[in-house]
Amino acid sequence: MGNLALEPLERPEGMTTHEYAHRRLRQAIMVGSIRPGESVTIRGIAEAMESSPTPVREALRRLSSEGALQVLDNRRIMVPRMTADRFGELIALRSVLEQHAARRAVAHITERKIDRLVEIDNAQDEAIKRKDNATALLLNQEFHRTIYTANPEQIIMPMVESVWLQLGPFLGIAMEHVAQLYFVDRHQEAIEALRKRDETAVAAAIDADIREGIGGFERRAIENLLRLAGQ
Amino acid sequence: MGNLALEPLERPEGMTTHEYAHRRLRQAIMVGSIRPGESVTIRGIAEAMESSPTPVREALRRLSSEGALQVLDNRRIMVPRMTADRFGELIALRSVLEQHAARRAVAHITERKIDRLVEIDNAQDEAIKRKDNATALLLNQEFHRTIYTANPEQIIMPMVESVWLQLGPFLGIAMEHVAQLYFVDRHQEAIEALRKRDETAVAAAIDADIREGIGGFERRAIENLLRLAGQ
DNA sequence: TAACTATCTTTGTGATCACATTTTGTAAAT
DNA sequence: ATTTACAAAATGTGATCACAAAGATAGTTA
Numbered sequence: 001m002g003n004l005a006l007e008p009l010e011r012p013e014g015m016t017t018h019e020y021a022h023r024r025l026r027q028a029i030m031v032g033s034i035r036p037g038e039s040v041t042i043r044g045i046a047e048a049m050e051s052s053p054t055p056v057r058e059a060l061r062r063l064s065s066e067g068a069l070q071v072l073d074n075r076r077i078m079v080p081r082m083t084a085d086r087f088g089e090l091i092a093l094r095s096v097l098e099q100h101a102a103r104r105a106v107a108h109i110t111e112r113k114i115d116r117l118v119e120i121d122n123a124q125d126e127a128i129k130r131k132d133n134a135t136a137l138l139l140n141q142e143f144h145r146t147i148y149t150a151n152p153e154q155i156i157m158p159m160v161e162s163v164w165l166q167l168g169p170f171l172g173i174a175m176e177h178v179a180q181l182y183f184v185d186r187h188q189e190a191i192e193a194l195r196k197r198d199e200t201a202v203a204a205a206i207d208a209d210i211r212e213g214i215g216g217f218e219r220r221a222i223e224n225l226l227r228l229a230g231q
Numbered sequence: 232m233g234n235l236a237l238e239p240l241e242r243p244e245g246m247t248t249h250e251y252a253h254r255r256l257r258q259a260i261m262v263g264s265i266r267p268g269e270s271v272t273i274r275g276i277a278e279a280m281e282s283s284p285t286p287v288r289e290a291l292r293r294l295s296s297e298g299a300l301q302v303l304d305n306r307r308i309m310v311p312r313m314t315a316d317r318f319g320e321l322i323a324l325r326s327v328l329e330q331h332a333a334r335r336a337v338a339h340i341t342e343r344k345i346d347r348l349v350e351i352d353n354a355q356d357e358a359i360k361r362k363d364n365a366t367a368l369l370l371n372q373e374f375h376r377t378i379y380t381a382n383p384e385q386i387i388m389p390m391v392e393s394v395w396l397q398l399g400p401f402l403g404i405a406m407e408h409v410a411q412l413y414f415v416d417r418h419q420e421a422i423e424a425l426r427k428r429d430e431t432a433v434a435a436a437i438d439a440d441i442r443e444g445i446g447g448f449e450r451r452a453i454e455n456l457l458r459l460a461g462q
Numbered sequence: 463t464a465a466c467t468a469t470c471t472t473t474g475t476g477a478t479c480a481c482a483t484t485t486t487g488t489a490a491a492t
Numbered sequence: 493a494t495t496t497a498c499a500a501a502a503t504g505t506g507a508t509c510a511c512a513a514a515g516a517t518a519g520t521t522a
Binding site for chain 1: 503504505513
């Protein structure tokens with residue numbers, strides 16, 4: 001359990017060690033590189049990224065506050081386990097949060113932003129064709145993030161990302177057992193609705209994107225996947 | 232800026248230092264003991280609670296992930312400043328989050344829970360009569376928390392508390408300049424709706440409680456308060 | 463008086479160490 | 493073969509130290 005395969009990540013000049021550790025772990029969790037129930041150790045991570053326990057501990061505390069990690073009673077730190085019920089809660093919350101975020105952003109969307117959204121969506125389609133799930137996943141997040149952050153007073157993004165983080169490990173399992181993630185593309189609808197500045201239509205597109213995308217997993221399918229993964 | 236008046240807080244047996252630091256700071260921020268824009272230092276807090284920088288840093292990282300603190304470019308850590316726009320975002324988000332949390336909890340509410348809610352509400356009324364704002368505030372939170380945590384799979388509570396944390400410092404300002412906080416009591420409505428297991432009515436009561444309570448501050452009033460407080 | 467500079471102090475950061483607890487591994491006993 | 497007992501290793505925790513960057517202060521100059 002001590003040895004942990006963390007894909008390398010460039011470290012910008014001037015970034016602190018704890019911030020780097022945080023970002024690297026966060027990304028690993030977000031794209032499903034760490035399985036639910038897997039535990040991480042402070043010293044293990046410190047060794048893996050050639051630093052010391054102190055900054056790693058700060059990174060782990062942040063991740064636990066973000067819901068990405070869970071601190072057990074025996075002080076061990078692990079990626080939370082997934083259940084069908086928890087998955088349902090996460091999808092319902094994701095839908096509510098992102099619909100709200102989208103509604104609050106509509107008034108601030110510029111034509112330039114919309115052009116950017118089209119770009120991202122095209123890139124995502126490319127990634128899906130290449131069967132590059134990880135990239136498609138990140139581009140999908142980038143699409144959503146671009147919309148929500150159009151609102152300059154936005155304060156919801158950390159919560160949206162928290163939900164993404166909590167869904168990440170399950171996505172990792174799904175990607176292991178499903179040939180290709182089923183990406184539903186309601187992005188075109190969202191873009192059209194944004195062009196018209198139609199709040200309700202935007203919210204509907206976001207909701208559909210979530211519920212028919214990752215949220216579309218049936219309860220039975222989730223239980224099967226978790227059993228297959230030995231959860 | 233180094234000296235910080237932290238009201239003492241009992242420390243349960245076996246609680247780690249960083250956890251204790253986190254809880255103590257969190258409570259101070261939640262009830263408005265620290266003003267927006269005020270900065271805290273690692274060594275200052277460590278000295279105030281007779282510990283060392285290491286665990287304090289962990290506590291501060293957690294609080295920054297919770298939105299209670301803001302890390303500046305110069306790495307200084309401060310309580311985020313409030314603006315009328317940000318306040319509006321916070322109230323809107325609070326309403327959406329708590330309505331959702333309440334809806335998801337309705338099915339799990341027991342008669343015992345409802346009795347507990349009545350108790351809390353009575354205690355809050357007492358505190359209001361005594362003009363004990365801090366206690367009333369905490370009891371109000373306890374009321375809401377009791378509802379939302381009835382759902383055993385609930386994952387939204389950390390986000391709700393994050394919003395409370397972000398509103399806390401402004402409440403501190405409000406309490407300095409307003410004789411008594413205007414507590415609107417839609418709790419009776421919420422209790423009645425819970426008794427009937429009426430999701431929509433519960434959500435409506437929660438929404439009204441928020442929007443007519445703290446959310447009832449007019450934009451003009453907020454700007455005045457902030458100006459009075461030298462923000 | 464205002465602006466600049468040099469010095470001292472404060473502060474954040476990360477590595478290291480010591481300690482207590484937990485976990486793991488091994489050998490003996492039933 | 494399973495359980496128990498004990499030793500060894502691993503792990504989380506918190507204090508301390510050294511270093512660099514930022515901030516404050518005092519003194520000097522224009």
